[in-house]
Amino acid sequence: MKLLIKGGTLISPDQKEIFSTDVLIADGKVAVFGNNLEMDRAFIIDAGGKLVLPGLIDLHAHLREPGFEDSETIATGTMAAAKGGFTSLACMPNTNPVADNSSVISFILNKARQGGKVNVFPIGAITAGSRGEELAEMAGLKEAGAVAFSDDGRCISNAAVMYRAMQYATMINMPVIAHCEDTRLSAQGAMHEGYYSTLLGLKGIPAAAEEVMVTRDIILAGETGCRLHIAHVSTEGSVQLIRQAKARGLRVTAEATPHHFTLTDREVTGYNTSTKVNPPLRTLEDVNAVRQGLRDGTIDVIATDHAPHAQEKKEVEYENAPFGISGLETAVGLVWTELVNTGILSPLEAVEKMTANPARILGISKGILAKGADADLTIIDPARTEKVDPARFVSKGRNTPFAGRMLAGVPVMTIVGGKIVFEYAG
Numbered sequence: 560m561k562l563l564i565k566g567g568t569l570i571s572p573d574q575k576e577i578f579s580t581d582v583l584i585a586d587g588k589v590a591v592f593g594n595n596l597e598m599d600r601a602f603i604i605d606a607g608g609k610l611v612l613p614g615l616i617d618l619h620a621h622l623r624e625p626g627f628e629d630s631e632t633i634a635t636g637t638m639a640a641a642k643g644g645f646t647s648l649a650c651m652p653n654t655n656p657v658a659d660n661s662s663v664i665s666f667i668l669n670k671a672r673q674g675g676k677v678n679v680f681p682i683g684a685i686t687a688g689s690r691g692e693e694l695a696e697m698a699g700l701k702e703a704g705a706v707a708f709s710d711d712g713r714c715i716s717n718a719a720v721m722y723r724a725m726q727y728a729t730m731i732n733m734p735v736i737a738h739c740e741d742t743r744l745s746a747q748g749a750m751h752e753g754y755y756s757t758l759l760g761l762k763g764i765p766a767a768a769e770e771v772m773v774t775r776d777i778i779l780a781g782e783t784g785c786r787l788h789i790a791h792v793s794t795e796g797s798v799q800l801i802r803q804a805k806a807r808g809l810r811v812t813a814e815a816t817p818h819h820f821t822l823t824d825r826e827v828t829g830y831n832t833s834t835k836v837n838p839p840l841r842t843l844e845d846v847n848a849v850r851q852g853l854r855d856g857t858i859d860v861i862a863t864d865h866a867p868h869a870q871e872k873k874e875v876e877y878e879n880a881p882f883g884i885s886g887l888e889t890a891v892g893l894v895w896t897e898l899v900n901t902g903i904l905s906p907l908e909a910v911e912k913m914t915a916n917p918a919r920i921l922g923i924s925k926g927i928l929a930k931g932a933d934a935d936l937t938i939i940d941p942a943r944t945e946k947v948d949p950a951r952f953v954s955k956g957r958n959t960p961f962a963g964r965m966l967a968g969v970p971v972m973t974i975v976g977g978k979i980v981f982e983y984a985g
């Protein structure tokens with residue numbers, strides 16, 4: 560099967576360029592670039608006025624399978640990814656059982672191969688059961704196909720355990736993805752600690768809960784030489800700490816989520832549990848610092864932290880609701896509306912943070928659009944706008960604080976390995 564994408568504008572991070580070209584896809588690979596390409600028996604895709612990108616990669620998603628299939632499955636989560644313009648995602652190990660051994664990694668890979676719409680790269684747990692006590696069988700996880708280690712959702716409180724984990728990960732050349740949260744500081748908190756938490760009478764999670772652990776993990780990465788990736792950066796202080804670490808030449812990278820560069824803690828005032836997320840929505844100063852961090856390269860990656868929850872789990876008092884936002888189906892629209900159309904990022908910079916950069920951190924041969932590369936492509940219509948309607952989500956998680964928002968920039972086609980896995984139907 561051949562696909563010929565005609566008349567699109569290509570954004571190519573590997574060539575650091577944007578240009579008009581047709582793209583021919585054959586046998587699951589990118590075959591030819593050029594203008595006015597013709598090909599018999601090829602399926603023609605009209606990309607006039609559209610942007611053709613390397614398939615987007617989400618470095619941080621929760622697929623919930625095995626164990627929490629009422630919230631999401633590998634099938635539904637990857638369907639949501641395809642609709643959101645993602646061709647690959649890395650999934651976090653906080654499933655049940657936790658992905659702390661090779662059989663869970665194999666299970667995820669098999670399920671993804673059988674019923675997944677996009678490429679799935681599992682992340683293995685750092686510690687057994689993500690309990691933060693003993694290291695998981697890290698080499699075995701790598702061998703089974705894990706691309707990184709993380710205890711995301713939980714922080715490893717014990718510095719000695721994190722230190723050993725980083726030493727071990729460095730030895731086998733794997734990145735560690737840190738969920739930075741001092742759980743004594745954040746204990747029982749439901750939202751950012753500040754003016755609005757006082758006003759609403761909710762227990763707060765101070766910025767320091769994140770920054771204390773960002774500091775610790777940067778120090779440990781410096782000691783061990785570990786490739787440290789800091790998940791979901793939410794505070795101005797964290798952005799500064801990461802900026803300093805990079806200036807010192809440490810192998811530290813970081814990600815921000817669309818909700819953290821868009822929303823503030825003021826959003827919590829209606830007690831809508833879809834605004835409850837960990838780390839919490841912070842202040843306007845924090846949001847602006849995250850945007851600045853994205854702009855100056857301190858923050859390398861935009862990742863969704865897609866955290867779907869079954870509706871009944873979120874339909875409880877704010878204090879009792881689980882943390883998380885269903886993010887795969889709104890990410891592109893938020894990046895385009897909040898960062899590209901505002902001039903904070905160029906289209907090329909935005910695309911780099913969702914393709915080449917996450918691919919480099921995970922060490923996967925994705926995220927570029929060169930001849931011979933896997934034909935994973937995303938086509939977006941930057942001129943189209945659409946209202947967020949959670950009732951139309953294909954994810955099982957409808958927990959979004961963006962319902963009703965008009966977003967510009969709509970994924971219109973997603974191609975994985977030369978096959979169309981999603982096409983926009985209006």
Ligand code: DOR
Binds near residue numbers: 713738837
């Ligand atoms: O909001 C969040 N939800 N933050 C996390 O760190 C974990 C995630 C989840 O698994 O629901």
Ligand code: ZN
Binds near residue numbers: 791838
């Ligand atoms: Zn996390």
